[in-house]
Amino acid sequence: MTSFSHPIPFVEQVAPFARLCWEMGWNEANGGNISWRLPTEEVESVLARRYPNVAPSEPVKLPQPQPTLDGEYFIVTGTGQYFRHATEYPDQVFGIVKIVDEGTAYQTVWGFNNGGRPTSEFATHLAGHAVRKRVSKGRERIILHCHAPEFIALSFLMPLDSKELTLALWQKMPECIVIFPDGVRVVPPMLPGTTDIADASVKEMEQGRVISWSHHGIFASEENPDKVFGLVETIEKASAMHRKILSCGGQKQSISNELLKELTDYFERLLVCKPDFLDSK
Template sequence: MTRFTHDIPFVEELAPMVYRCWQMGWNEANGGNVSWRLPAEEVEAALKGLPGAEPGPVQPLPQPQPTLDGDCFLVTGSGQFFRHAPERPDEVFGIVRIVAGGTAYEPLWGYASGGRPTSEFATHLVGHATRKRVSNGRERIILHCHVPEFIALSFLMPLETRALTMALWQKMPECIVIFPDGVRIVPPLLPGTVKIAEASAVELEKSRVISWTHHGIFASEATPDSVFALVETVEKAAAIHRRVLSAGGPQRGIEPALLRELAENFASMMVCRPDLPDAPEA
């Protein structure tokens, strides 16, 4: 496979991951979106002297995000296909800067066909503002995709955070290590609205992973590689659980006591302590 190259290192890193999401069946047509918070000084250096890298008209944001003022983002465009990322990166992606005290954004590069950031951009920014604070700046990228097995569970299970989290944790030992913060559920809401952004922000206070019911996953992590791995692990656990349900339901699973041992043994690898049921009294 020919290695993808681009003048902007962030695009060079993100485009192959976005294409891989399409290959996995997570992002059909123009479904899904991704945004990556970038160091402003590195963006300025990467764009310096680059053809087409000229600031565009400032656009207002529906929800001000003062804590993101001055931050730059590499964002997929509205209506763009993930599968076109390596062949049309200047159309699929754009780089914008948050300005005016967090009330607007300024395009810096990309959206070559006259596009604009994803319609979910406001929700991404709410997510970034929340996770930037909660993670002390560690988390920088948010990926939203339509992972089929994970979506299927929203039709098969109660829409209850605890039940979904425990079901996934009990399917593979890796799960509680990779997502010890669990999966938080957002009820069915209209995409691209302030309402879903506000509901998502509430759940992102407690976890890097949220379920948009019947719609997909919304996950936050530090790098393109780590957010892909996070979604990949959740989706595999969802696939196992869906197969177990289709076979009549679980006869057994990883017991809470073993989950507790896993949490103790792998604590140094985990982003937080998992919220496990209290151990029964002796």
């Protein structure tokens, strides 16, 4: 990962992570976005010490109120910003915002130099954060949306069905069902950045951390940059393997459901949840 330092430790972590996503081919140009829910006391402390003269912006109304996120801080990529510029211009690519007014608005408290603002998909990120904060009991803090090419390719080659996609990926490597036992939840093609896609995504995120925005990309939630990268990296590798198998005429063998059940029993302590797609009809 790119060597990089910054006065704000969260920027020091997330900027090389964003750059790595670009290097992987997941976030071309201004495609994709990141949001990370930060620990309140720590971010307030570092901003007070490092940027004591920076005043919060005027509140900006959110299209969808998120009362359970009131008072929370997020570092988020700016609209129109390139991931490949993350370590070169971090104060422009990223901003730190605080959710205020009972979850109805946000204020920028750092970053977004040159008059920037959060990604156009910020409302969808916040909706996802609200549900995953509740479901994970606060463990999950970061959401990555990226355009992983092999994963997107499968949405043109397979039915847009959560169970069928999930089983296809689980059957490619024994590690898959351990790393994402909650599977991949498919959202049909929808206009990005709208309340419709936010509502559809929230419904699916009640059940799992990983959403397929069909023909568009992946939307994944985890604890920190390293863990969300590993989650997406594993899914993208399994997607590449499945796409290659499809291009060769389809699989002749696969990991059986019986072996998948054995894997989940053996690694039960590592699973974030029960893999219900193994049991559903």
